[in-house]
Amino acid sequence: MNESLHTVLSRSYSPKLLLADRENLSIKETKTTYKLNFGKRRQSVVYQVDGNIITEGNKCDYLILARQDTFETDNEKWKSIFVELKGKDVLHALIQLDATLDSKLFKHTSVNEIHARIVARSFPANTANTEFEKARRKFKTKHKNCTFKQITSNQPDYIP
Numbered sequence: 001m002n003e004s005l006h007t008v009l010s011r012s013y014s015p016k017l018l019l020a021d022r023e024n025l026s027i028k029e030t031k032t033t034y035k036l037n038f039g040k041r042r043q044s045v046v047y048q049v050d051g052n053i054i055t056e057g058n059k060c061d062y063l064i065l066a067r068q069d070t071f072e073t074d075n076e077k078w079k080s081i082f083v084e085l086k087g088k089d090v091l092h093a094l095i096q097l098d099a100t101l102d103s104k105l106f107k108h109t110s111v112n113e114i115h116a117r118i119v120a121r122s123f124p125a126n127t128a129n130t131e132f133e134k135a136r137r138k139f140k141t142k143h144k145n146c147t148f149k150q151i152t153s154n155q156p157d158y159i160p
Contacts, residue, residue, distance in 0.1 A: 004076040005108035006045055006065050013053055016062065017046035024156075027062055032085040032153045034119040036064065039160045043067040049082075049100060058099035060084040060116075066159070068112065079113040080106065081159060086120040090150070091132045093118040094139050101143055114146040121153050 006019065017025060022044055024037040038044070044066040050059050060082045068077035082100055084093040097116045100106065116139075124130050140148055151157050 002075055002109060004065075004078055004110040005080070005106070006076075006078065006110075008108065009047055009053070009065075010045075013047055015045045016048045017044075019043055019045040025064070027064075027083060027085070029061060029085045030087065032087065032119055032121055034062075034083050034085060034117065034151065035154060035156045036081065037156050037158050038066060039158060042069070050096075053105065054100070054103065058096045059103075060093075060096045060100040063100075063106065065111075076110050077112045078110050079115065079159065080111045081115040081117060082106075083117045083119060085153075086118060088120060088122055090118055090120050090123055091135055093120065094132070094135045097148075098139055098142070101146060114143070115159060116143065116146050116148045117151055117157060118149075119151045119153055123150055123152070 021041045023041050026033055026035045044064060047053060047063045049063050050061050062083040064081040066079045082097055084096050086093045124132050
């Protein structure tokens with residue numbers, strides 16, 4: 001039986017939210033809140049990346065692992081959702097997510113779906129050709145297998 005990323009991480013790190021069946025969850029830091037809805041109950045766990053799993057360099061705030069609906073008992077499959085909570089500096093949030101996704105620690109065979117979320121109180125209004133927009137396009141090109149979204153604080157996110 002192949003070990004899951006959750007099993008590997010749980011050996012060295014304590015989750016912020018323990019593995020449990022839940023339909024939705026929320027993570028709050030300062031004045032920014034990420035709300036995630038799975039649409040139905042599924043096992044999920046939340047790890048704090050910043051200052052816990054990764055202590056130096058750029059890194060995102062949290063990793064949410066949610067168990068996929070699979071019927072193979074030998075190979076657990078998981079969704080990984082990388083979350084960066086920000087007030088306004090969304091360009092730095094992209095840099096943090098990029099660095100975290102590049103980390104070998106999170107590249108695991110049990111993960112077959114990757115999501116990245118910037119949750120902020122505000123985003124740049126002009127999307128014409130800002131530095132953020134250029135960085136966002138570069139991020140999406142580099143991480144083709146990752147679903148990227150910008151979400152306003154308290155706006156529900158849906159990942160079935």
